[in-house]
Amino acid sequence: MSKYTVIAYSATTPCYSNAYDHSGQSGYYYTFQAYISDLSTIGFDNAIYSVLQTGMWIYYENINYNGDLAGQVYWVHGVDIAVDFPSEVDGVTSSLKYAGNRYVLNEDSYTIYSGEFYTGDEFYGNVDTASLSSLTDQGSSIILTGLSDWTFYTEYDFGGYAYCFSPSTDRDVGLDGTVLNFGFYGSLSSAGVPDNYFRSVRKGCFSPNIVKASPMKAEGKSSNGAWGVIRV
CATH class of the missing domain: 2.60.20.10 (Crystallins)
Structure with a gap:
């Protein structure tokens, strides 16, 4: 080979x-x-x-x-x-x-994408983020890794309306015991969240508005x- x-x-x-x-x-x-x-x-x-x-x-x-x-x-x-x-x-x-994170498997992280189903540009983070920079008001889908919930806000600096997302859709376990956890939100609008809506992100769940994820087919x-x- x-x-x-x-x-x-x-x-x-x-x-x-x-x-x-x-x-x-x-x-x-x-x-x-x-x-x-x-x-x-x-x-x-x-x-x-x-x-x-x-x-x-x-x-x-x-x-x-x-x-x-x-x-x-x-x-x-x-x-x-x-x-x-x-x-x-x-x-x-x-x-x-x-x-x-390609260096740390199952690190608590989020990636928000400009297009539905993880297409187009993206913004990756693993800590609180007061501004989504180039993806501000551009997010249409999200992937979470690890175990932590994340709260997405409609204003900068964790203001405005807040929505809580969870890595609760998929869990993989390797033969060596390695575990991967994911939360897949392929279409925010289909999940009941307005499209192109978020400006900041905070680690943890700080909202009663829980966005339910549906496992990908x-x-x-x-x-x-x-x-x-x-x-x-």
Whole structure:
């Protein structure tokens, strides 16, 4: 088996994706440990058919994480989980990224995305944030990792209306005991929260307005992970 290279970082991180150009984790592969907005820049566009990975990874049909053009999203989360992509998303991935902290698995964190279903630009945080900066009034979906709730506010500096989100949708346990917890909110508007509404975030739950998360529809699931397609 031939290996291309580690992308962007030579140091091994616990969050990784070995992406293969054949099913069954065979053929040539890249080890990804960082975001790639355009896989054609490394000669691996539309080449992914299976993965072996740890963490939450999102595979997008188009470049720039489907931010410029809508497309399918394939997601996989788990601990040392091996997955073959279904035929409808075989060989279509043009960009990819992970969610959470690639150095610290299951760290308490949030990522808010400009588009629904984790597409487009993002803002990542693991501490109280008085301003969402470029994602202010732009968030349409959220992924939480770890065990902590997070409160999102409609004004800067933790003011205005407040909504509490929880990482309560998915829990993966690896054979070595590694645990990953997630909260998935693919569409804030579908969860009953106004779209493009938040300006600051605080760790913990400080609101009676609890936003219920719905597990993403999985194509497959095991004790150490799950995977599925978000069709658009």
